[in-house]
Amino acid sequence: MALPRYAIGLDVGGTKIAAGVTDAHGEVITKLEPRPCPAAEQDAVLTAVLDVIEELRSLHGPATDDGGIAAIGVGAAGLVDWPQGRIRTAPNSGYRDVPLRALLQAATGLPTVVDNDANTACWAEYRLGHRASYMAFLTVGTGVGGGVVLADRLFRGSSGIGTEIGHMIVDPYGSERCGCGTVGCLESLASGTALGRYGAAAAALDPGGKLATLAGGASRVTGETVSTAAVQDDPTALAQLERLGHWLGIGIATLVNLFDLQLIVLGGGAAQAGDPLLKPVRTSFERFVTARSHRDLPDIVPARLGTDAGWIGAALLALERQ
């Protein structure tokens, strides 16, 4: 029988660090409470990451014949070279061109992988949630991120920075400028942030309505407010989710047209709205996918792992060196 091998997984985001330890099957052995990530300062992030690693290593001990920590995996927000694990740049952070993988290997002596956080979350959904050989994972939160699995491998492009699904151009003649500087990115129209913007505009026209009441004022409406109101069948909130679903469906249709995918998994905060979002996504997808009557249409399903997917997938990648 194979000896247990454990990996530390970390999800280093713009605001917090989530981390824990899994075995090679993705079984969670230990999970830490998420802690703040001082993303504005590169050195502070490194210190915080190393603190988390040391804490988990002290709980589990070194790798021995009986098990212990054998590897480290990190999912990091931003553009990450693969397999070098160098973070080229990241939104809302102070780090630029950080050789994170090399730094962590030198500091810990453990084999380490560093990948984009949406890729690691995609890998966890693939390994533990759905297991379709050709699938895409979209996370709809502050932004829109994602990963693509082709022939049971994460597809990363030539250098690692591929599958930036949120920056697929869907409306170049629109008015919304994305954080990346381009007009018409999927992220600027289909993120949780966009949902909040749609909701705030709708609430401003209906100051006594459910959205404004729930949020304590039209200008305070967020994507979460809209999702909450939609669950309570508020027609204004449902209309905003339809708008979001329209754009997401266009993005998903393009992914399916390109890659002939078997499954689409939707994660992130906005996806927690469930059917009020999934139904319009499906309608839009079926409208825009090509050769609709000549193909098996993939299912579009909610993610199974929630907010732990990023660090669990990173730990799995570390043990598998995918």
Ligand SMILES: [Zn+2]
């Ligand atoms: Zn963009």
